[in-house]
Amino acid sequence: MIVDARVLRDEFVPREVVHRDAETNRLSAALSPLLDGEPAETALLTGPSGVGKTCIAQYTVSRLRERVLDIETQYVNCWQNYSRFRALYRILDGLGQTIDIHRQSTPRDELLERLERYDGPPCVVILDEVDQLEDMRILYDLYHLPRFSMILIANREEELFARLDDRIQSRLHTAERVHFDRYSVDELVAILEDRAESGLTTGAVAREQLAIIADAAAGDARVAIGILRNAARQAQRAESRAITYEMLHEAIPEGRAEVRRKSIETLTPHQRALYDILAEEGELEPADLYAAYQARVDEPKTDRTVRNYLQKLAQYNLITITGTSRDRTYVVERRE
């Protein structure tokens, strides 16, 4: 059933990309000065999730590396490495410059100094989910390092810009900006066909079934591939030769629940308590929520900390926050 599970994984970067020629070309153009040994333009890729931003960034850089030997690349997921220290550490670590650095004790300035002293080949740093950084100064840091070029990836340009100070903003205005739109059903089907062809046995899934997946995924390729992966796994377990429609329909809600489950697992006990309360109550006003939280946990944190936790839950799309002051309510996100 499954011939090559790798191509069904989220982080897989295909050898050829489908339906993103224009975007790929613009990103290539921004990076092309590297071919002449010049620093590349900063690129800013925006668009909703699952539209191929990360994939195109990695694909374009790897294609560039096929043409020019001496280029390094570092991928940093800012969601996981959200502090200035961790993000810088991640880059140095990837470049193999951290052997004698011990996480806590080394000052950030030391990390910066090392990056300044770096004299290896030019390095393209992909900062994924850059809007998740809690300190945007790292962009400024990297701007001052001529050997480093940046590809920034974010959902919404306006929200990212709102958080930048003037100096970085003005520099980013000259960046090559590439916006990605949601995939159409046809485009998603083409992507799925591509993956099914190299990942599954022939005849494992019908084109018509791929159309159902594409439709359910609402333009999000990550969701679409997740559904296909779940259905294929199910078929594998059942030792079936093909994916049945029943397996398919089971896999659709599963694909979405999977993302949520993973997010919930990363919560601290206190954050989890807040989520549980909202999951039970559905919707609460700030005072009621905080009272329920105080009743539930030992040694409750202050309300200010709880507000930070709630922002975190919202970022994970586990809850929705509405209203800005007295009209504020917290609502659990429920959608199969």
Place this chain on the structure above:
DNA sequence: CATCCACCGGAACTTAGGGTTC
């Protein structure tokens, strides 16, 4: 329509926990 006040979120500060240096 002024004033109230629950709530928000930025910023400065504190504390805990680690490591280094001499």
Place this chain on the structure above:
DNA sequence: GAACCCTAAGTTCCGGTGGATG
């Protein structure tokens, strides 16, 4: 082993916001 450095997490403080209320 004391003095010092770092980060991360949490707290304290506080000005701003905008529905509610008389």
